[in-house]
Amino acid sequence: MRTQAMAFRPWLLLPLLLIVVIGAGAARAVHAALQIEITSGVRDPIPIAIVPFAPASPTDGGLDVAGVVQHDLEGSGRFKALPRARMPATPTRAEAITAADWKAAGSDYVVAGRLASLDSGTLAVDFDLVNTLTGVRLATQRFTGPPGALRNAAHRVSDAIYQKILGVRGAFATRIAYVAVDGAPPAQHYQLMVADADGENPHLILDSRFPIMSPAWSPDGQWLAYVSFESKLSGVYVQLVRTGERRLVSARAGINGAPAWSPDGKKLALTLGGSNGNPDIYVLDLATQNLTRITDDPAIDTEPEWAPDGRSLYFTSDRAGSPQIYQVSASGGGHPRRITFEGNYNARPRVSADGTELAMVTLDGTNYRIAVQDLSSGAVRVLTHGRLDESPSFAPNGATLLYSQREGARGSLATVSVDGLTGARLKAQQGEICEPAWGPFGT
Amino acid sequence: MAQQWCTRSLVTLLLVAAALAAGGCGSKPPKPAPSTAPTEVNRGAESEGANAANAAGGALGSQEEVGGPQAGLLASRIVYFDFDSAVIKGEGVDVVAAHAKYLAANPQARVRLEGNTDERGSREYNIGLGDRRAQSVRRAMLLQGVSEGQITTVSYGEERPADPGHDEAAWAKNRRVEIVYLTPAGQPAPAPKP
Numbered sequence: 001m002r003t004q005a006m007a008f009r010p011w012l013l014l015p016l017l018l019i020v021v022i023g024a025g026a027a028r029a030v031h032a033a034l035q036i037e038i039t040s041g042v043r044d045p046i047p048i049a050i051v052p053f054a055p056a057s058p059t060d061g062g063l064d065v066a067g068v069v070q071h072d073l074e075g076s077g078r079f080k081a082l083p084r085a086r087m088p089a090t091p092t093r094a095e096a097i098t099a100a101d102w103k104a105a106g107s108d109y110v111v112a113g114r115l116a117s118l119d120s121g122t123l124a125v126d127f128d129l130v131n132t133l134t135g136v137r138l139a140t141q142r143f144t145g146p147p148g149a150l151r152n153a154a155h156r157v158s159d160a161i162y163q164k165i166l167g168v169r170g171a172f173a174t175r176i177a178y179v180a181v182d183g184a185p186p187a188q189h190y191q192l193m194v195a196d197a198d199g200e201n202p203h204l205i206l207d208s209r210f211p212i213m214s215p216a217w218s219p220d221g222q223w224l225a226y227v228s229f230e231s232k233l234s235g236v237y238v239q240l241v242r243t244g245e246r247r248l249v250s251a252r253a254g255i256n257g258a259p260a261w262s263p264d265g266k267k268l269a270l271t272l273g274g275s276n277g278n279p280d281i282y283v284l285d286l287a288t289q290n291l292t293r294i295t296d297d298p299a300i301d302t303e304p305e306w307a308p309d310g311r312s313l314y315f316t317s318d319r320a321g322s323p324q325i326y327q328v329s330a331s332g333g334g335h336p337r338r339i340t341f342e343g344n345y346n347a348r349p350r351v352s353a354d355g356t357e358l359a360m361v362t363l364d365g366t367n368y369r370i371a372v373q374d375l376s377s378g379a380v381r382v383l384t385h386g387r388l389d390e391s392p393s394f395a396p397n398g399a400t401l402l403y404s405q406r407e408g409a410r411g412s413l414a415t416v417s418v419d420g421l422t423g424a425r426l427k428a429q430q431g432e433i434c435e436p437a438w439g440p441f442g443t
Numbered sequence: 444m445a446q447q448w449c450t451r452s453l454v455t456l457l458l459v460a461a462a463l464a465a466g467g468c469g470s471k472p473p474k475p476a477p478s479t480a481p482t483e484v485n486r487g488a489e490s491e492g493a494n495a496a497n498a499a500g501g502a503l504g505s506q507e508e509v510g511g512p513q514a515g516l517l518a519s520r521i522v523y524f525d526f527d528s529a530v531i532k533g534e535g536v537d538v539v540a541a542h543a544k545y546l547a548a549n550p551q552a553r554v555r556l557e558g559n560t561d562e563r564g565s566r567e568y569n570i571g572l573g574d575r576r577a578q579s580v581r582r583a584m585l586l587q588g589v590s591e592g593q594i595t596t597v598s599y600g601e602e603r604p605a606d607p608g609h610d611e612a613a614w615a616k617n618r619r620v621e622i623v624y625l626t627p628a629g630q631p632a633p634a635p636k637p
Contacts, residue, residue, distance in 0.1 A: 185603070185606065185607055188603065211603060213570075234570075253595075254574065255570055271571075277574050279571045300574075318571075388563065408609075
């Protein structure tokens with residue numbers, strides 16, 4: 001016997017607030033960057049030489065663009081870069097590359113590039129990618145932009161090289177969000193951070209003495225939705241990353257949790273618990289504030305995730321006794337279909353951008369690990385080897401998962417490729433980091 | 444082919460440089476400088492941010508904490524649970540009964556029940572499990588004569604461990620509901636601390 005317990009408070013649905021933070025540029029970088037460390041790579045990484053780019057002093061601020069590209073490509077676990085000391089020459093354009101010399105040095109590919117200051121005060125980054133076996137120039141590309149965004153341009157060079165050689169768009173020029181937790185109980189300190197995908201350029205988004213959870217990127221990469229307990233109760237907020245402007249979108253009795261943006265960016269799927277404690281999935285239309293109930297079951301229904309076509313939601317439910325993943329129509333009224341059947345703990349679904357694979361937290365023996373299920377065949381493969389791995393998040397290219405792990409007493413972030421072959425770790429210099437969310441491709 | 448990269452910012456690089464200069468690469472990161480990011484801590488009462496916090500608690504009454512009763516079992520404020528269970532057990536039964544009796548006899552008194560879990564498993568699912576524990580205590584109190592308006596629940600899941608350890612001893616201390624007394628109904632909340 002169930003009662004319709006949820007007492008909605010429509011007045012709380014009003015655009016409760018708009019905080020306009022004085023001064024654009026929003027959060028400041030006050031944190032040291034995360035340190036990336038490769039933990040596993042493919043057996044035969046592709047040998048590549050990334051020659052130092054010709055600088056454009058002083059506009060380039062001394063940034064070693066080739067160094068950033070090398071760090072990106074090696075960090076993927078798919079490439080091995082030729083040390084600079086062993087380079088036979090220092091060409092900065094394709095015409096100056098003698099392919100045979102580089103082949104002899106053991107590189108299958110050479111990247112040569114240069115920076116130039118343009119009249120408009122912007123910088124141009126040009127690069128050429130040459131196959132040393134054939135001598136063929138595979139790519140020539142230019143990126144332009146303000147000097148302050150040079151690091152981002154370097155990541156775009158990495159993206160282009162990755163795509164040219166591996167056939168998959170790179171996800172280096174993207175950002176991640178995560179929560180940093182510092183201090184011991186009962187004086188913990190929580191910070192929501194955004195950084196480049198390589199951990200550089202960390203920005204503070206929200207600082208609180210109470211927990212911050214479940215950051216989720218809007219599809220355009222401009223907004224973050226998250227859960228904050230700053231009022232001592234839960235609230236779901238959406239915040240413009242660039243300016244810090246934010247809105248409280250749900251602060252109902254009981255749980256307000258697990259926000260997920262619809263693919264069109266117009267709605268948020270949420271978990272709402274109500275004062276009588278019955279977590280179910282709802283969809284909130286951000287413009288009209290209309291709320292649609294999606295599930296109605298006395299079990300815990302939570303962690304909604306949109307299918308890429310926006311028509312259905314995946315979610316976690318323990319309606320069958322243990323947490324498993326289900327799929328249900330996103331328009332409401334549908335009957336959920338169970339998706340996971342292996343093992344007795346599968347939670348926190350995340351779907352790849354092409355909709356073919358489902359990542360989740362699975363209980364593997366006595367360890368919580370990240371697994372991926374092929375949504376057409378149902379085949380499951382466990383990708384990680386930790387004890388408390390959680391919060392998987394797909395890179396926008398679907399090639400890599402970012403997740404949180406615990407080694408000893410420290411929580412850190414890690415990546416694993418969906419084929420399980422490569423992995424890396426992102427560590428903070430102090431405190432713990434958790435709850436990573438990989439942002440979308442930039443535009 | 445020319446592409447425009449996004450227009451963030453020299454400012455960012457300069458701030459990173461400043462942060463590195465202040466903290467030193469590889470050394471302890473500097474204390475967060477006053478930031479333009481919304482900050483739970485630094486919001487003044489005059490800012491809209493403070494209103495946001497109040498709005499979240501507002502509909503459910505002030506969430507300002509008070510010491511509450513301390514006599515006998517009432518000094519115990521924590522109810523512990525077994526793994527994957529929301530069943531109140533052992534001494535917890537007596538602790539809940541003592542608080543229920545006090546609340547029923549003092550209808551102005553109000554509590555917030557904070558559900559918590561250990562760190563194992565998925566975070567938002569653990570919010571659901573912590574909520575189940577808070578609801579278990581709430582239902583026991585309602586059955587013992589406490590009225591609905593006296594109780595607010597929240598689940599912090601695994602986000603606020605009482606013990607930072609990562610073994611069964613720590614986990615046992617973290618699977619809990621904390622009973623927190625709030626400003627009684629009808630009384631103004633105390634002025635926020637500076």
